[in-house]
Amino acid sequence: MAEQSTAQHELATLIVESLNLETVSADQIDPDAPLFGGDLGLDSIDALEIALAVSKRYGFQLRSDNPENRQIFSSLRTLSEHVERHRAV
DSSP states (O other): OOOOOHHHHHHHHHHHHHTTTTOOOGGGGGSSBBSBBSSOOHHHHHHHHHHHHHHHHSSOOTTTTTHHHHHHHBBHHHHHHHHHHHHOO
């Protein structure tokens, strides 16, 4: 498993807390593993919950009609990179 950056760990913690993942800790989320369809077992409802949590924490919207969502949500690494590019200062 690849090492998480500080930003990735912060986002992984947000995901675990917002989805109430009881069997997974933030440290166990591989930055390069798929968020959906992989070991985490996340689904489209979870994506909505993550988007809401990100908008509250980081001050920008992840829109459901964004054609890049599949890429943005493909892994912790890609989601973290997107958050870092768009977060409110």
